[in-house]
Amino acid sequence: xxxxxxxxxxxxxxxxxxxxxxxxxxxxxxxxxxxxxxxxxxxxxxxxxxxxxxxxxxxxxxxxxxxxxxxxxxxxxxxxxxxxxxxxxxxxxxxxxxxxxxxxxxxxxxxxxxxxxxxxxx
Amino acid sequence: xxxxxxxxxxxxxxxxxxxxxxxxxxxxxxxxxxxxxxxxxxxxxxxxxxxxxxxxxxxxxxxxxxxxxxxxxxxxxxxxxxxxxxxxxxxxxxxxxxxxxxxxxxxx
Numbered sequence: 001x002x003x004x005x006x007x008x009x010x011x012x013x014x015x016x017x018x019x020x021x022x023x024x025x026x027x028x029x030x031x032x033x034x035x036x037x038x039x040x041x042x043x044x045x046x047x048x049x050x051x052x053x054x055x056x057x058x059x060x061x062x063x064x065x066x067x068x069x070x071x072x073x074x075x076x077x078x079x080x081x082x083x084x085x086x087x088x089x090x091x092x093x094x095x096x097x098x099x100x101x102x103x104x105x106x107x108x109x110x111x112x113x114x115x116x117x118x119x120x121x122x
Numbered sequence: 123x124x125x126x127x128x129x130x131x132x133x134x135x136x137x138x139x140x141x142x143x144x145x146x147x148x149x150x151x152x153x154x155x156x157x158x159x160x161x162x163x164x165x166x167x168x169x170x171x172x173x174x175x176x177x178x179x180x181x182x183x184x185x186x187x188x189x190x191x192x193x194x195x196x197x198x199x200x201x202x203x204x205x206x207x208x209x210x211x212x213x214x215x216x217x218x219x220x221x222x223x224x225x226x227x228x229x230x
Contacts, residue, residue: 035219037166045158045166045209047219059217062123095165104216108156110177112165 002026002111004096009116016086016120022079022096022113030054030074033099035109036081038092038118048094049081052104064090086120093117124148124212128222134230139200143225145193145210154214157186157195160224161206169208170195205229 008020022034036048049060049070058070069082079096093115101107125148135141145155153173158166168177170186173193183198197204210222 044224045160045211045221047221050216050219057216061218100168100171106154106213106216108168108171108177108211108213109158109166110168110171112167114165 002098004098004111004113006094006096006113006116009094009118011119011121012086013122014087014120017082017084018086018118020081020083020094020096020116020118022081024077024079024098027098027111029072029077031102033102033105034070034072034079035097035099035105036068036070036079037095037097037109037112038090039095039115040089040092043092046092050099050105051079053102057104083118086118088120091118091120123218124151124214124220126210126212126220126222128208128210128225130225131223132226132228134228135200136230137200137202141197141200141227143195143208143210143227145188145195145222147191147193147212150190151212151214153189154212155186155188155193156211156213157184158209158211159204159206160209166209200227 005023051070067085071080095115096113097109098111099105100110127146155173157170160166174186
C-alpha cells in the first residue's frame with residue numbers, strides 16, 4: 001500500500017543539527033514532488049519545504065530558509081530534511097507528504113507519513 | 123504571502139447536525155484550495171481538493187465550495203467519527219503553501 005515512514009527525530013540542543021528521513025513505498029516516488037510539514041505541540045500545521053519530483057526545484061518557508069535543506073534520492077525512494085542551527089521554536093512533529101500532482105505541485109498533499117518528533121532543548 | 127483565515131476556531135455540534143466551516147484567503151487563489159481532517163496524534167487526511175472535489179474514499183457527507191477568496195467545508199450530517207480538527211490550505215503558489223489556523227469540531 002502507499003506509505004510514507006519518517007525517521008530521525010529526537011532531542012537536540014539549540015544550535016545543533018538533525019537529519020530527518022522519509023521512506024516511500026507503494027507508488028512511483030520519482031514521479032511526485034514531496035513536502036515537509038511541521039506541527040508544534042498544540043499548534044496548527046506549517047509548511048516547511050518542497051522538492052520537485054526530479055530535485056530540480058526546491059522551496060522553503062522563510063522561517064527555515066538558510067537553516068533547513070530538503071533533498072531526495074529517487075534511487076532509494078527517500079526524502080530528507082537536513083536541519084541545522086536548530087532553535088527551540090523548531091520543536092514540532094515533522095511530517096513528510098506527497099504532492100497529489102506532478103511538476104511544481106500546484107496540488108493538494110494526498111499522502112502523509114505518521115510524523116517524527118523533533119525536540120530542541122538544552 | 124497568502125494568508126488563510128478560518129472561522130470559527132472552535133465549533134460545538136451534535137451528531138446529525140449540519141455544520142459549515144469558512145476559510146478566507148487574503149488574495150484570490152482561484153480554486154486552489156484543499157481541506158484536511160486531523161485527529162489527535164494522527165497525520166492530517168485529505169478530504170477535499172480543488173475547492174470542491176471529494177478525495178477518493180471520503181464520505182459524501184463532506185462537501186466543499188467557493189472560489190476566489192471565500193470557501194466553505196460542509197458536513198451534511200455529523201457522525202461520531204467527524205469530531206476532529208479541520209484545516210484549509212492554499213496551493214496557488216508552488217513556492218509557498220499556507221494552512222489556516224484550524225477549526226476544532228467538538229461534541230456539544
